[in-house]
Amino acid sequence: MPRHTRLLSVLLLVAVPALPALAADRITGQPFATRSEVHAPHAMAATSHPLATQIALDTMKAGGSAVDAAIAANAALGLMEPTGNGVGGDLFAIVWDPKTKRLYGYDGSGRSPQSLTLAEFQRRGLSDIPSHGPLPVTVPGAVDGWFALHGRFGKRAMAENLAPTIRYAREGHPVHEVIAYYWDRSVPRLGKWPGFTEQFTIDGRAPHNGETWRNPNLANTLQAIADGGRDAFYKGDIARTIGDYFAANDGFLAYEDLAAHTGNWVEPVSTSYRGVELWELPPSGQGIAALQILNLLEPYDLKSYGFGSPEHVHLFVEAKKLAFADRARWYADPAFHPAPVERLISKDYARERGALISMDTALREVQPGTPKQLDEGDTIYLTTADADGMMVSLIQSNYRGMGSGMAPPGLGFILQDRGEQFVLREDHPNGYAPGKRPFHTIIPAFATKDGEPWLSFGVMGGAMQPQGHVQILINMLDFGMNLQEAGDAPRIQHDGSTEPTGQNTAMTDGGEVDLETGFPYETVRALMQKGHSVRFSHGPYGGYQAIMKNPYGGWTGASESRKDGQAAGY
Incomplete structure (x- = not known):
């Protein structure tokens, strides 16, 4: 049993609202925290790997911005946690810029091959x-x-940001426990694809926990990017190698597709909840689902019901069902099918849709709303904050674990399989078309108070992500948890909603409610009486990292107890 699974069973094996046994051993008596929040006066980083966190801090100590630190950490995670991300995947980010006192969003997602119809x-x-x-x-x-x-917010040269990862790739680093667990699961699935076994195994097997891993091919790729900039990746020998590899292996991604790639700066959108503004990026991602869920929950006094109560879980699940029905219908590449975002995230629309929620009975089927326009997948999430007040919320992914399994020779990375999320129907908003961005699950989050930065956070993990964003906020704002407790508290995941992706089966049975260990049996029984199907599942509850503006000055950080990560500062 891997460490993250043991933690779920041991740390949270408790009935709520009684204090957990382990919390009673902590001098603070906090109900859920596995460890204390981290405080630091100057800078903070929270990532899913301790070495990546240290690289981010070293970058900021050397004069780099929070964006430099995020890039350096992301590069490191591509080497150290290839089970979740890498230069073969996509990226989304939200940046708080203290100079202009505003948020900037970036959609770094790629498009389908032009030659594939x-x-x-x-x-x-x-x-x-x-x-x-x-x-x-x-x-x-x-x-x-x-x-x-980097072009907008970086301070250090990109070569300096990539140098620590290049060194680790050549000299090696020890593989951490949860990463080793998922790596071992990926090898049987992906070993048949050309280039994978040669570049991502040791004699045909995954590296063991604590074993040294080297990736000199990735070191060469990153060095080429450091020397030649973005065009070395999209218009140079790397792009030619990728194009030749797919042409030889029944693929369609071509040099011309990479050379034509552009990302997009986008405006984050928000809703208010209990005096806080939650900011997300608009579609093609699923971020606005979190805003819709919060709008549906806002009229209810969750605090009076209490964490882990039947009412808390039931209302959360029902709000999720309603939001995800719209997610299946409306979320897609806006260049092909613009969604009515302003209406979907409005309070008026939430009041209309909220009328479908019954306190006594679980919804079994949910149709999407008809708003009119107003005039195993895996991922990494990281966040950084620097001494100048810049904060970065960044998420990056290869989609399913280690991605497609397609690893071009000599490059040291795997291409993502994000295109699986398309629907093979011409009449669907997320229907496949050449040159189109698929529906995306990866979403960074940011929260402000009174126009000032408050919280940069994320919860990775497929459809869990908007559900996780909402749970972190209600844990803090409704149930009074601190930053670390909010992530350690047992989580809820509803599964089975109609999806905007290839497996486009409509929900007709109400779906399944996964409850992490820690919810009382009385809640489980009450949910079943309302018509919910409740099950227990290890592992699908996401990976959380967060940095909060400390009201006394400096920063407060928290990291996911279910992962290998670390929050640290100086």
Whole structure:
């Protein structure tokens, strides 16, 4: 049993609202925290790997901005946690700039190959896009995202930001426990794809916990990017190698697709909840689902019901069902199908949709709303904050674990399989088309109070992400938890909503409610009486990192107890 699974079973094996046994051993008596919040006066970083956190801090100590630190940490995670991300994937970010006192959003997602058509999938007799191999691969947007963010907010040279990872790639680093667990699960699935076994195994197996891992091919790729900039990746030998590799392996991603890639600066959107503004990026991602859920929950006095109560869980699940029905209908690449975002995240729309919620009965089927326009996938999330007040919320992913399994020779990275999320229907907003961005699950979050930065955070993990964003906020704002407790408290995940992706089966049975260990049996029984199907599941509850503005000065950080990560500052 991996460490993260043991933690779920041991740390949270308790009935709420009684204090957990382990919390009673802590001098503070905090009900859920596995460890204390981290405080620091100058800068803070929170990532899913301790070495990446240290690289981020070293970058800021050397004069780099929070954006430099985020890029340096993201590069490190691509080496150290290839089970979740890498330069073969996409990137999204929200940046608080203290000079202009505003938020900036970046959509660093890539598009489908121009030469791959819907007719080709139909010719192959496919009803869904395969999860691995050449067909689900889209243009990787992460490197473009690094350079776009750096061009606006960076202070150090990109070569300096990438240097620590290049060194670790050549000299080696010890693999951490949770990463080793997921790596071992990926090898049997991906070993058949060309280039994977040669570049991502040790004699055909995954590296063990604590074993040294080296990736000299990735070191060479990153050095080429450090020397030649973004065009070394999208228009140079790297792009040619990728194009030749797919041409030789029944693929469609071509040099021309990489050369044409551009990311986009986008305006974050928000809603208010209990005096806080939660900011998310608009579609093609799923961030606004978190805003919709909060709007639906706002009329209810969750505090009076209490954390872990039947009312708390029931209302959360019902609000999620309503938001995800709209997610399945409206969220897609806005260049092809613009969503009515302003209406979807409005309070008036939430009041209309909220009328469908019953306190006594679980919804079994949910149709999307009809708003009119107003005139196993895995991921990494990281956040950084510097001495000048800049904060970065960044998420990056290869999608399913280690991605498509397609690893071009000599490059040291795997291409993402994000294209699996398309629907093979021409009449669907997320229907496949050449040059189109698929629906995206990865979403960074940011919260402000009275127009000032308050919290940079994320909870990675597929459809869990908007659910996790909401739970962190209600844990803090309704249930009075601190930053670390809010992430350690047992989580809820509802599964089975109608999806905007290839497996587009409509919910007709109310779906499944996954409850992490820690919810009382009385709650489980009450939920079943309301018609919920409740189950227990290890592992699908996401990975949390957060940095909060300390009201006394400096920063407060928290990190996910279910991962290998660390929050640290100086």
